[in-house]
Amino acid sequence: MIETKHTILLVDDEQDILEFLSYNLKKEGYRVFTANNGVEAIKIAKKNQPSLIILDVMMPQMDGIEVCQIIRNDMQQNSPVITFLTSRAEDYSQIAGFEAGADDYISKPIRPRLLISKVESLLRRYDHNEPSVNESTIRIDREKFIIHSKGIPLILPKKEFELLELLASKPGKVFTRDQIMNIVWGDHAIVGERTIDVHIRKLREKLGNDYIRTIKGIGYTFNEI
Amino acid sequence: MIETKHTILLVDDEQDILEFLSYNLKKEGYRVFTANNGVEAIKIAKKNQPSLIILDVMMPQMDGIEVCQIIRNDMQQNSPVITFLTSRAEDYSQIAGFEAGADDYISKPIRPRLLISKVESLLRRYDHNEPSVNESTIRIDREKFIIHSKGIPLILPKKEFELLELLASKPGKVFTRDQIMNIVWGDHAIVGERTIDVHIRKLREKLGNDYIRTIKGIGYTFNEI
DNA sequence: TCACTTTTTAACATAAACTTAACGAAAGGT
DNA sequence: ACCTTTCGTTAAGTTTATGTTAAAAAGTGA
Structure with missing residues (x-):
């Protein structure tokens, strides 16, 4: 398979999770940036234009929903977003994070396999749309x-x-x-x-x-x- | 967002299952057609050439096995097929449906996650083979x-x-x-x-x-x- | 509400695809 | 060889899908 080594931005306030997921994603060949909070996340998103953003909606300071909105609306950035949900959130459709423009969700505790399959699926989806920037006519x-x-x-x-x-x-x-x-x-x-x-x-x-x-x-x- | 992803035909006589699976597959970005019975299924299969067909083998009128055969043999259609099995069918290899040309099976009750992963795996397989490039003339x-x-x-x-x-x-x-x-x-x-x-x-x-x-x-x- | 844009409908025209019909040619059987 | 059946070929006829236009309906924003 031909990969262009996608860049993923990982945002969570828990350092453990960050490291755990970062390790797993890197193992798949992705380039991974991490951020501990929303402000940092936005800075990195702006600078590195990641192909995909994985967000925890439950973060202190500026929470995931806001980050999602800012990246989506204010920054005119197209990266797909996956959000985490805590286990208590049963009905994901109710979750505001989704409406803020997340493309997918994943429940905690996070199974790396599943996350990776979601990542692949989202990137594939976006990859297929993207090339319509035919520089032709x-x-x-x-x-x-x-x-x-x-x-x-x-x-x-x-x-x-x-x-x-x-x-x-x-x-x-x-x-x-x-x-x-x-x-x-x-x-x-x-x-x-x-x-x-x-x-x-x-x-x-x-x-x-x-x-x-x-x-x-x-x-x-x-x-x- | 507009997607051009794979088209899946979902066939079952139970409306609930149809809706449940349809929802889950659509969430993954697939375009989903549904049919309540074999006749409808064949009509849609013919018309929309789905990338994948998911069939319940236990349907009234024309049952899944026949549908599978018709699509495979008479229609010369290459879509991979996944069939459902009822829970009592322990040994799927005994089931005629399999011999009719199904590529995979899944037991009831259906876990959407598992189904989706099977779907992805089958489509990947076929995508790579598909280039039905008769390399002749x-x-x-x-x-x-x-x-x-x-x-x-x-x-x-x-x-x-x-x-x-x-x-x-x-x-x-x-x-x-x-x-x-x-x-x-x-x-x-x-x-x-x-x-x-x-x-x-x-x-x-x-x-x-x-x-x-x-x-x-x-x-x-x-x-x- | 009004003015404006976008979307849909409806009616008809046009062109392409499909089918038929008639007849000729080839193949197969006796 | 002869007769019968099946297939090939052509052009004309028919159907169907799409093009086109204008106007009605539905949205939109001031």
């Missing part, structure tokens, strides 16, 4: 909902953006109408047959006709030029 | 719905693609007209006698006459060159 800025096409920035409405983002996430891959429907509109959406077409049309109006190709009977595909 | 890219013949990419209409895909899936194997009809056109299609021939012709036009051979009185076969 189109550039997608997920944060700002802006698409740069031939240098000119385009601000797209949400649905159009999501549609294009999906198609462009795997250039060449044909997405079926069903897939598009499920992913962009959601499983339960009930919209008419022509809705997708109309959005495709809008995109073609703005990008030109050369990017999105129809595969009749199947769906659409995005082609770099 | 023709390459079929299911994802892109493109066929590369002698280096030139060909975009085929749906029926032609499906027909070629079927034939090329087992080079040398002779598919009867009935089989072709059933798989490519579906069980209920009522089309004339010459329809298959015409599509074969279209393919020969595009690929040359050397790939598809007629076995008179039986059907057609695909030969690598």
Whole structure:
């Protein structure tokens, strides 16, 4: 497998846990930074742009939830976040930390194997999305909902953006109408047959006709030029 | 966030289990389709080509074993399959479901963690094998719905693609007209006698006459060159 | 609320894919 | 060889999927 040696930021106030997890993650080949508190965490996050952040939500001073929010919102940083939960927290969906934008959670006591599998899974997920920064003809800025096409920035409405983002996430891959429907509109959406077409049309109006190709009977595909 | 991860088809007659597992799998970033019975399952499998199928072998109407066989044999679909076993089935190797081509099993009651780890492991395995690059003269890219013949990419209409895909899936194997009809056109299609021939012709036009051979009185076969 | 943008619907046009029909050619059996 | 069956080929006919347009509906923010 090809690895680019991901950087992980580990944040907890307990030094033991920090060392324990750090050891396990390093053993997997990751580069690991540790922080004892939120302030330090933010400093490191800013400086080293880790691929992934693992946070304890129960920390003194500035707690994990806040850190999560700051990194997510204020710093415009995309790193996925895993949070720890104490064992008493049974219902994770209730936990505020999750709503603050964590991508996954793990309960204490922490089993390193599980943590590592979560880490891998998250990184894989993000890795697959990331490469859509094709330096070719189109550039997608997920944060700002802006698409740069031939240098000119385009601000797209949400649905159009999501549609294009999906198609462009795997250039060449044909997405079926069903897939598009499920992913962009959601499983339960009930919209008419022509809705997708109309959005495709809008995109073609703005990008030109050369990017999105129809595969009749199947769906659409995005082609770099 | 928009994901392009693996698609999983979940089949069980108990709505509760369906929802429970669906929730857990979605949380891992998978796209999940669900079906309450075998017929629905087959329909979805055909349509959405899931990366993985999770089946309950104990279902009314058409049971899991049959579904497994149909997907495996008749539909020429390669998705790995995980089956559930009821708790009383201690010795899974005895279970027919396994012989029908399941790749793994899991016993009830189902622990989501375990299921997910099995899912990940199977998908990893298949991902690495999958590049179903028939390293001969023709390459079929299911994802892109493109066929590369002698280096030139060909975009085929749906029926032609499906027909070629079927034939090329087992080079040398002779598919009867009935089989072709059933798989490519579906069980209920009522089309004339010459329809298959015409599509074969279209393919020969595009690929040359050397790939598809007629076995008179039986059907057609695909030969690598 | 109003003005504005975005999303969806509906109706119709268009083009592509698919099927049929008719006939010719080849293969197989007697 | 002859007859029968099966397959090949073509062009025309039909169906279906998608394109297009405008307008209605639903959101959004001042």
